[in-house]
Every structure is written in structure tokens, then in C-alpha cells.
Amino acid sequence: MNNSNELVFLILLAFSFLFIGILSGVVVYLYLKSKNSSSQDQALDTHKAEEVLSTEHSYCENHSNEASKGSCAICEKGFCETCLRDWEGVNFCPEHLKLVSENKWVGITNIRTTPSDPEAAMYIYNFKKEQWKTEKTPTYIVTHYKINFEGDHIESYVMLYVRSQDEDYLKDKIVKIN
DSSP states (O other): OOHHHHHHHHHHHHHHHHHHHHHHHHHHHHHHHHHHHHHHHHHHTHHHHHHHHHHTTOBOSSOTTSBOOEEOTTTOOEEOTTTOEEETTEEEOHHHHHHHHTSOEEEOOOEEEBTTBTTTTHHHHHHHHHHHHHHOOOEEEEEEEEEETTTTEEEEEEEEEEEGGGHHHHHHHHHHHO
């Protein structure tokens, strides 16, 4: 080989090693992040997990031959794609969509969860379920996500929405349990 061919060969070889090194680093990084993400996944989408648990292997409340697609954010019963309606990113059954559209709703919580504290907002989910079960008070939960670049994790903010006429009563009640 002449000098110019050897130089090109050495440059290509160096770039190959560099590429393999970077690729290996990315693979190791992704592997380590996936191991760490199991706790983040729990904090990321508590609402979706509850939705899956409440509708898994179930059928629509209105159509017994149709599998449920998801659950109503208020009553948490499973409904098929035909029945379930989206209102500002939240699913409701036909009955509760009417309730949501006819009322003013206000958020009374904004609880932050992190991968190190994924269950910080569980009391809100329990409170919501208990209010519906015992008093049939309609509420729903919306979770917003924020990427924390400094801490290299995703935070979730859990907001309980209540009808404006129930705001003071439910605020007092939820403060007592937290």
C-alpha cells in the first residue's frame, strides 16, 4: 500500500473504532436507563395503570358484547370505543360527559410525584374512589408531566378536578386525609 492509501485506511479504521465506541456507549446508556425507568414508569402514568386495571378483560357497560376500550374518568366503569368520549384529553361515558359539559370544574390538588416518590399522589386516587363510592360525588383526575433535566427524570403532577359547587367541601375533606 502506498502512503495515501494507508492514511485513508487508518482514518477509516479510527472512525470505525470511534463509531463502535459511541454506539456501545449509547447501548449501555439505554440499558441502564431502562433498568432505572421501571420506577419512573410507575410514576409516569398512574392513571393509565388504573385505567388498564379497571377495564382489563372487561366489556362495555352499555354493550355487553363489546370489549371496553377504557374507563370513564368519573365512574371508572369500562366502555367501548362507541360509548367512550374524549373531553379535553380525558375519557368520559355518555352520562358523565353531559355532567362535565354542564358544570364548571376546578382543580383542588397539584401533587408532584417523582421516580423516588411515585406514590405521593395515591391518596388522591383513593379519595376520588371513596367520594364516588360513598357519596356519588363526581370528580376526575388529570396528570400532567414535566421533564426535570437537572434531575434527569420525569415528574408528574396529579390534579383532582371537582365541580365548583363542591370545591370548598372537598378541599376541606382532602386536606384532612393528607
